[in-house]
Amino acid sequence: MNLPDAKIPPGPIEKKWQTWLDQHRLVGPNNRSDSKVIVIGTGLAGASAAASLAAQGFRVESFCFQDSSRRAHSIAAQGGINAAKDYANEGDSVRRLFHDTMKGGDFRSREANVWRLAELSENIIDQAVAQGVPFNREYGGQLATRSFGGVLVQRTFYSRGQTGQQLLLGAYSALQHQVASGNAVVHDRHEMLDLVLVDGQARGVIVRNLVTGEIERHAADAVILASGGYTNVYYLSTNAMGSNVTAAWRAHRHGALMANPCYTQIHPTCIPQSGEYQSKLTLMSESLRNDGRVWVPRKPGDDRAPTDIPDQERYYYLEERYPAFGNLAPRDIASRAAKVVCDDGLGVGGTGRGVYLDFRDAIAERGHDVIEGRYGNLFEMYENITGDNPYETPMMIYPAPHYAMGGLWVDYELQTTIPGLFAIGEANFSDHGANRLGASALMQTLADGYFIAPHTVAHYLTGDREPVSTSDSAFEQAEDAVESHITRLMDVDGTTAAQVFHREMGNVMLDNCGMARNAEGLERALTEIRAIKRDFWSDLRVDPGRDEFNQSLEYANRVSDFLELGELMCVDALRREESCGGHFREEHQTPDGEALRDDDRFAKVTAWEYRGEQGDPVPHDEPLTFENVKLATRSYK
Amino acid sequence: MIPVADFWNSTVGKKTVVAVTGTILVGYLILHMVGNLNSLFGPGGAEPRVDWYSGWLREIAEPLFPYAGVLWLARVILLGSIVIHITGVLQLNSRNRAARPSRYPARRIGRSWESGTMLVSGLLVLAFIIFHILQFTTLSITVTPLEHGAVYFNLYNAFQEWYFVVIYLAALVLVGIHLRHGIWSLVQTLGLDSPARNRGIRYGATALTLVIVIGFALVPVLFWTGVLGAPETEAAIASLAGGTA
Amino acid sequence: MKFKLEIWRQFETGEEGHFETFEVDGIDPEASFLEMLDQLNERLTGEKRRTVAFDSDCREGICGSCSLVIDDTPHGPRQVTSCQTYMRDFEDGSTIRVEPFRSTSFPVIRDLVTDRGALDRVIQAGGYTGATTGPQPEPNSMPVAPEVQERAMDAAICIGCGACVAACPNGSAMLFTGAKVTHLNLLPQGQPERANRAIAMVDQMDQEGFGGCTNFGECSRVCPQEISLDVIGMLNREYRRGRLGKRPKDPPAMRAQ
């Protein structure tokens, strides 16, 4: 199998998307209701795509595993969304946003995609405002912006610390509007368990109704996966409990390639872990780094209260190491810096895995009220969780797995290697390269969902297809496969909950495929994951009863896919013998500990092909070309 | 007329109607209380102030309306309000009970005690009103002497008996309970509340309730304690004479 | 820490439920309530007993999935979501009662899991602006005073958890519905559908079998987002204006400036 063409339109980068739009085929308004599109996921990407396609007149069936489409994980995004509107009059532009994103991603993304993303960013804000998203406003009523890690302009739009929630509720309500108009149907508490291919085209899905346990078949003319990221493979992450890789992984097993799976983002500002029992880590928005200063005591093992440590005995390591960006260094850099100081024994908190994020100076300078206005709800949330008051004592933070830059390989039209199967949002390998800048995931999910997929999917729908019905043998086979996977999970009948295996595997992943990786560790991880997998299949227990509400079955099923994904991530990390963005191979670093890229060998996307449970995955490379940015060592000093 | 039906059929519409009728009833109560306070002018010779007032009520706008016309109009509005108020309340109540599974844990989460007993306090007030009209309007409860048009005389006699005083004071407590939540509630229902105003409105509701309750209570208490003297009208003398005979 | 848990067990919708008692030990005070239940479930799995079903997803108080009535109070004692309730808030050795959110409109699916689809249907009735995807006006051409944005945001942060319904002695969804109507009706973008929105949403709310509001105020006291009762006043007002056909008057704060 060869990697198909990425279908990037010819011409100068500024014109590519317009060129594509001008030439794509259209479906007439009267014919649209003849086509049906399945959208898996109701996060920002899924809800916006479903609402937009339904509004155009296509029939849309949308699925999510939560009890309401409003609860998709996008709801948790806090900090904001980027757009090159230059309201702050700083000379920001599409080109600058493009450039920052390319550089932020350590030159491991496709130029054409990133440019389009930057170009569409403005429309997203307009769209969201029209839906009633209450972005913060300046006095005078104009939209407010702030700055975020990795950039020197204020282009981040926000709704207090609940930007994701407000954007999602906007997309959700647009989708509910379409449900009311009869163009879309939302199936909540339904989980996609398999993809159905007919004549090599994606023509439907097998889903499990999580309330009744019934296995259902749904046929369509195209399928869009907007199933989110897989960072929960680390068990402890900032993702929601239910976030999983199942939909993408099942597509992968049918031939959709998985690109750059090892690129994961470890977010620098999360509340540190406090105990074994913990089920997830809570992110504190990166926007806090706008006003908070990050430090650790200079003396190892200094156990004075942070407020008692005088300034000269504090190590403001980001400000010292990266004077230009200081506390606003990009995430991969800030995270690794925290790991380094903690490895050196300077870490604080019970586990020694924590650094301070201090607002003392900001409060002194700007006043309590201003800080409260900016971060009040985050401070409250922090206090709720830890019992400490950040107005009085510095926050404690530590990096945590947060975002998957890798995902299903897609071309410029966001189509995977399976015709008719599209992947959008965090589920695709997307536009962020090896590291995502803050506030750009929301931008990408919505660019994909509102403005790209609705056109590229429509374009695809003009092609030839036979009508299919759910009684087709392909559906039968897929359903049988799903049933037998469930039988396999239920028949193990051991004594250990899926959560236990998940936790074990998460620890292995974090230790060996986390903020820093090396060949030896990755090899070890592969062995350990395989051992956990064996244990899983010999000692798992799920509650009896497949034809009913059964959360332990849902969980076990997701973990079974994580176990396979974890392996692939390590394999990918092993093969990429360079350091770039979130992927830091210890063998490849500069003398002062910065990432060392190898552009000659690795300026490319690696997309993996599935070769069966026993077979080894096969890599395919898509070379990356750079015509509009200069490949440079990424410096934030 | 359809909109009116829709309005009445929705929970929000019905609740609004309950609030509007409640407001009318509160309005009446205030007027009634002020009217009653006329008795504080005392027996006042041949025509006690309160008797004059009662007569005036019936003679208002007389050339235009027949005798007691305005009074009857008011009575129709009042009766209508009470009927609508109670119908609305009962319908809402059955709907609300249906919305709640029967095994609902009855924990109160800061809900005021008054708000939880509106139906009971309201129904007891209704019982009182019936009794009260039988006593002072239709003059049917003749435990103590009653005379048409002789309000002061009627009140004086009734409130010489401790049990009437107790019944009226108890009724006033119930009215107070109903109004303390009711007055704040109607402001909220009518959408006049706001976070900035809420505290003020809550205090205002309590204050108005106190004014109404105390205003009413003065009458029986002052009669009972003898501060307000015996009536001196002809009817009184005649009745007293009859009584002693 | 050690607790005795009385947990509501119900196999499926319509079935009679009952309380089952469990003891848990060795609980870290910093564990969240849901993590405590996770631990219980891991143990039950080992004992080959059926685990306790409960909803959760984000576990940071924003998705609105978690929905436990803890000691007779929706979400528990601290007016935060169930997932943000920590065991340190309970007395060591105490007995804790755990139930699902109860309302006729929220049928129990299993144990502590309910179907809150009725809230989605209330949104379907009118909880949106009519804007479909496509070119939109430049946002700064319709300025919104920060005070108005703040008020809209105070309402818009509702997480749709349904605790207000579970707390209300009338099973009323007025706080939820009021929050959405307040959010959209305050903003210039929400004006075209303004009059109709409140009517349609209230009618749907009634059809779903939610009770009416008698101003108990308990909803707001359990709401993890501290949505103010004011939104109910706003809903009443907007409904009346819409229904009685009066052209809605813009509140002064909302005028473009």
Ligand SMILES: Cc1cc2nc3c(=O)[nH]c(=O)nc-3n(C[C@H](O)[C@H](O)[C@H](O)COP(=O)(O)OP(=O)(O)OC[C@H]3O[C@@H](n4cnc5c(N)ncnc54)[C@H](O)[C@@H]3O)c2cc1C
């Ligand atoms: C705590 C946190 C804060 C963040 N803050 C920011 C920020 O400030 N700015 C920013 O730009 N980005 C932020 N991000 C990243 C951003 O939120 C996500 O990348 C983005 O929301 C992903 O959206 P999505 O639509 O792709 O997927 P999701 O929102 O994860 O949605 C996935 C959907 O797929 C459904 N689904 C999944 N699998 C299945 C299946 N098998 N069957 C059926 N349905 C399925 C789920 O039900 C869900 O509806 C943050 C992320 C986190 C974790």
Ligand code: HEM
């Ligand atoms: C101590 C308190 C009260 C006293 C002394 C009092 C006295 C009277 C008197 C004397 C009348 C007859 C007036 C007339 O015929 O001109 C009357 C009528 C009436 N009162 Fe009261 N009252 C009291 C409290 C109340 C309360 C609390 C209510 C309501 C809750 C009430 C409701 C009425 C009504 C409905 C009528 C009939 C009015 C009519 O239709 O003419 N009263 N009252």
Ligand code: HEM
């Ligand atoms: C006669 C029998 C009465 C009954 C059964 C009754 C019952 C009730 C009940 C149950 C409520 C609460 C309803 C709600 O909050 O939605 C209520 C509200 C109210 N009642 Fe009454 N009531 C009665 C008489 C009165 C009287 C005589 C008055 C005035 C003097 C009155 C004034 C009010 C007011 C102001 C409210 C508040 C309305 C609101 O909440 O918006 N009621 N009544």
Ligand code: SF4
């Ligand atoms: S109003 Fe509050 S309690 Fe009700 S659904 Fe919204 S957030 Fe939950």
Ligand code: F3S
């Ligand atoms: S508790 Fe219920 S009665 Fe109204 S004020 Fe809240 S909805």
Ligand code: FES
């Ligand atoms: S689990 Fe999301 S709010 Fe509690």
